Amino acid sequence: LAKTTQPISMDSYEGQEVNITCSHNNIATNDYITWYQQFPSQGPRFIIQGYKTKVTNEVASLFIPADRKSSTLSLPRVSLSDTAVYYCLVGAWNSGNTPLVFGKGTRLSVIA
């Protein structure tokens, strides 16, 4: 079961690009890397998922190096509404490798 390490918190000004890096040295061959965003009083919300190289959607980009031992979530031009906790998870859902515990996540604070 891959363990993940993320910074506890980050601050950014509005309009800047924010990069949050997650380390997962023990990632298994079948594991995907998934990022979630959580606002207070809400459940985590899926942002993006990848297996290798780069994935981009309308919300974010995910960069995964060749060794897959880390990944970086990139949020372009953040706004105040991006203030939230971001979780990095590694696992292959429904294959017996479901992470039992999320980490504490990264608390992103966007400042005007």
Next chain:
Amino acid sequence: EAGVAQSPRYKIIEKRQSVAFWCNPISGHATLYWYQQILGQGPKLLIQFQNNGVVDDSQLPKDRFSAERLKGVDSTLKIQPAKLEDSAVYLCASTRNQEGSPLHFGNGTRLTVT
């Protein structure tokens, strides 16, 4: 598509009382999870169902917690008797029965035990 539905949204009980939470997953999602999230921490998996069968309940405190998903659709999580340390948000999530499918979470039930 409709999201994961959970009720009630909030619940306040005294210790030693019992409580039940309900979850209706996204239509067609065979796998359902219950997570416990204590304030300031990430969600912790309590139990995982595949259709109406339990896949993993190793982290479920079985002396007081129980969960069922009788028809393979909606699910109920029960605590009896509740303790102060059970105060948390209880999140339900579901996913398709397909490797790599991400979890979709409900907004949870906030339980306060006094």
